[in-house]
Amino acid sequence: GPLAGSLLEIPDTVPLCDFRLDERHGRRPIAESLDPFVCGISGRTVLVPQLKDRVDHLAKGLAQHVGWVANDGTEFDKVAVIFAPNTIDTLTISWAIHRLNGLSSPANAVYSAEELQYQLDISRATVLFTVPSLLPIALRAASKCNLNQDHVIICEMPGEPQSSKGFRTVSNLIEQGATLPELDVLRWTKAQGRRQTAFLCFSSGTSGTPKAVMISHYNVIANVLQIQLFEQHMRDAIEPGYRDVTLGLMPFSHIYGLVAICHIAVYRGDSIIVLPKFVFKDFLASIERFKINTLSVVPPIIITMVKNKALCDQFNLTSVRQIMTGAAPLGQETAQEFASQYSNWVTRQGYGMTETATAVTNTSPFDVWLGSSGCLLSGVEAKLLSPEGTEISAYNTPGELLVKAPSVVLGYLNNPKANAETFVDMADGRFVKTGDEVEFRKSPAGNEHVWVVDRIKELIKVKGLQVAPAELEACLLEHLAVADCAVIPVADERAGELPKAFVVKSAAVATDDENVVKQSILKRVEKAKSRHKWLAGGVEFVDIIPKSPSGKILRRLLRDLERERRRD
Numbered sequence: 001g002p003l004a005g006s007l008l009e010i011p012d013t014v015p016l017c018d019f020r021l022d023e024r025h026g027r028r029p030i031a032e033s034l035d036p037f038v039c040g041i042s043g044r045t046v047l048v049p050q051l052k053d054r055v056d057h058l059a060k061g062l063a064q065h066v067g068w069v070a071n072d073g074t075e076f077d078k079v080a081v082i083f084a085p086n087t088i089d090t091l092t093i094s095w096a097i098h099r100l101n102g103l104s105s106p107a108n109a110v111y112s113a114e115e116l117q118y119q120l121d122i123s124r125a126t127v128l129f130t131v132p133s134l135l136p137i138a139l140r141a142a143s144k145c146n147l148n149q150d151h152v153i154i155c156e157m158p159g160e161p162q163s164s165k166g167f168r169t170v171s172n173l174i175e176q177g178a179t180l181p182e183l184d185v186l187r188w189t190k191a192q193g194r195r196q197t198a199f200l201c202f203s204s205g206t207s208g209t210p211k212a213v214m215i216s217h218y219n220v221i222a223n224v225l226q227i228q229l230f231e232q233h234m235r236d237a238i239e240p241g242y243r244d245v246t247l248g249l250m251p252f253s254h255i256y257g258l259v260a261i262c263h264i265a266v267y268r269g270d271s272i273i274v275l276p277k278f279v280f281k282d283f284l285a286s287i288e289r290f291k292i293n294t295l296s297v298v299p300p301i302i303i304t305m306v307k308n309k310a311l312c313d314q315f316n317l318t319s320v321r322q323i324m325t326g327a328a329p330l331g332q333e334t335a336q337e338f339a340s341q342y343s344n345w346v347t348r349q350g351y352g353m354t355e356t357a358t359a360v361t362n363t364s365p366f367d368v369w370l371g372s373s374g375c376l377l378s379g380v381e382a383k384l385l386s387p388e389g390t391e392i393s394a395y396n397t398p399g400e401l402l403v404k405a406p407s408v409v410l411g412y413l414n415n416p417k418a419n420a421e422t423f424v425d426m427a428d429g430r431f432v433k434t435g436d437e438v439e440f441r442k443s444p445a446g447n448e449h450v451w452v453v454d455r456i457k458e459l460i461k462v463k464g465l466q467v468a469p470a471e472l473e474a475c476l477l478e479h480l481a482v483a484d485c486a487v488i489p490v491a492d493e494r495a496g497e498l499p500k501a502f503v504v505k506s507a508a509v510a511t512d513d514e515n516v517v518k519q520s521i522l523k524r525v526e527k528a529k530s531r532h533k534w535l536a537g538g539v540e541f542v543d544i545i546p547k548s549p550s551g552k553i554l555r556r557l558l559r560d561l562e563r564e565r566r567r568d
Ligand code: 4UU
Pocket: 203, 255, 256, 260, 325, 326, 327, 328, 329, 330, 349, 350, 351, 352, 353, 354, 355, 358, 359, 360, 361, 362, 373, 434, 435, 436, 452, 455, 461, 464, 465, 466
């Protein structure tokens, strides 16, 4: 394609907080009059100079409050978890942590105390940011991992109390920090800069329970530049100086919201309209109110729009130029139906994963092929492997996708086994196994497109969010009535997929009433896990869970069986 071979020069000595906002790194900073963050509820904005000041002041206030020293130890000694819905300050908090050579680990705001505790434990966080409404859950998790209560910091949320008794707020620390002497400017060597971890996001990868993914500053900068390079000529074609007013609805705790929405938008000088949760009418009203021109969503939102066209028509959505979807498959028929309803919009798709610090592919508006995930970004090398491990070079032939790119992450924290399985050294470099079944197809316009045809790995995607079967199986096995179990995805029109459990009842259970046992099993999951992990695909009792000779659950077999049954 036109982008192949484009040269990418990726800065490797710059922390994310200085990457674009600061002239010191030789790039023209973005105009001070721009507003990277706009609160979709209150309308409050954060302008470029405010963002810079808030990052600097928060870093200083935080350093004093929790005793962090920027040039002491490594980033793994200074880990903070951010447990909050999207706010106009979420990126400020991460960048303040980075300013101190620390590490930010964003957690999904829907998490239960148990899930948050897991993230605090694995990341070894010693500081926790949260919002007033989530404080009880945050404190329950914090107390279980001995996190100092003084290190729980409140981030203000529109519509919630502005403070919580006895807790520091982000505003307190910013005020405190404003009075403190300047911090040293961060300077890294090239080698250090390429290894400096910025974020610990969680992903289960191709198997097992969620793992902390080490995402470097360099990885994020690389992906931002890859996306930018891919899109700049389209933006130029619209009008010189074109800016996105983009929807900030996807969780900033997930790689999609974090990199492909937040970091790319700030880098380019776009505006992000920040919305903390999906309420369909609010979503439509925000598009109208803020004249949003770029929507970044997941397939279930596309489906909701298709099914509720009459409601959509009550709002003025004429500002929208394009809609981007990713994180889960968008069926070709749904895409076609949607595109015919919104024929003035460009319907685009991106494919990627946490382990590639987001995007691997993207759709060019000049070659929209509905159902395809688009073309490889420049800087990406891809391979397809057959189940036998031979390389596939033919078009229209499925295989597992392996990817080499500057955004491929450093690896999983403290998990050599998963690293060895997922990140493979080949003759032509280090590749990540995606666990996705993909075909390369030539588009009518003659470009090579990536079609995601199936998922090989265990992962379940509910509304674009990860659900790890192994995590649910571990939870189920704690239930006395469960002797053995396996969790698989079942197709769902709205959510994409839902988790379903096959359960072998324990001989020890007194009651024969399967329904009573089932309800009790469902309750256990509902108590321990966030809603998207609930067994909405059902619980089915079986006599045996199929396993390989080495004892691995044959989830694929169960999944195919279930697909067969549903087809009948
Ligand atoms: C079929 O979901 C993500 C990343 C989403 C993303 C990527 C590029 C959004 C916008 C963009 O431009 O990350 P994870 O780690 O939560 O989940 C990764 C998995 C993939 O391995 C694949 O199975 O999510 C699935 N997936 C997709 N599946 C991601 N994007 C797609 C897609 N079609 N377009």
